[in-house]
Amino acid sequence: MQAVMAVETAGHTRGRRLRRLALRIILAAVLLTVIWVGYLLWVINRFDPGPVGESYDAGIVLGASLWRDVPSPGLRERLDHALKLYEEGRFDTFILTGGYGGVRSRLAEAEGMRNYLLERGVPESDMLLETTSTSTYDNLLNSKAIMREHDIEKVVIITHEFHSARAYDIARYLNYPDADLSPAKSEVVPEHQQQPREVLAFTKWKIDSLLLKLGLRLPDF
Known part of the structure; x- marks a missing residue:
């Protein structure tokens, strides 16, 4: 017992x-x-991107979703900000980057962005399109290939404020030679949605950047 x-x-x-x-x-x-x-x-x-420079070879606009082949309100904010810099003479060439546009879109994000800028008077000759990327990493990786092809060296990257720190981190990872950021402030994406989503995306990027260094995978975000 x-x-x-x-x-x-x-x-x-x-x-x-x-x-x-x-x-x-x-x-x-x-x-x-x-x-x-x-x-x-x-x-x-x-994150403080610092003041935007006076002159760049090109402006890279990071893609976001299309709504029925038309830029979503958030993407329009990025495009309007880029258009303002273009009209100020900060750069004379757009690099529009983005592949899959969304469930109800037939166009790639870059194609929808091109159409938006064409309607606002930007000549097609001032736009270079990258239509295969599906992530911020791909946006910047494929844009770098376009830069090499067209002898573009100094660029400004246009995205949203909440996305800027991650975009900058990815650009540094990809050894961008001479890149600044000019972020657009969002009035259409509520702050309570911005930060939780970006924390998750940034966490995933940090994990995937480690895996990339180990040669294990490519990021898909």
């Missing part, structure tokens, strides 16, 4: 230890997650 009780007591003790260990692991994971999210929010919100 005593032997049975001893076995039961030992079992209960092991059970308590396992529960405590599991609780500690969960608490540590929660704490690390909070620290990581806080760090990324700090990176995203404190």
Whole structure:
């Protein structure tokens, strides 16, 4: 009888230890997650691209979704910001980058962007299109190939403020030779949607950048 009780007591003790260990692991994971999210929010919100330069060879507009072949409100914000820089004479060539436009779109993002700018008086000769990318990484990787092909060196990257820190991090990873950022402030994407989504995307980029260095995968975001 005593032997049975001893076995039961030992079992209960092991059970308590396992529960405590599991609780500690969960608490540590929660704490690390909070620290990581806080760090990324700090990176995203404190990122300062600095003043835009006076002259660039080209402006790279990072793609976003189309709505029935027409730029979504968010993408229009990027295009309008890029158009303002173009009209100020900051650059004379657009690099429009983006592939799959969306479920109800037949055009690539870059093609929808081109049509939008054509309607606003930009000649087609001032636009270079990249129509295969499906991620920010691909946007910048494929744009770099266009830059080499057309002897373009100095560029300004146009995206949204909330996206700028990640875009800059990817550009640095890809060893962009001479790139600045000129972010557009979003009035159509609510802030409570911007930051959680960007924290997730930035986390995925950090994981995928590590995997890329190890030669294990390409990012798809």
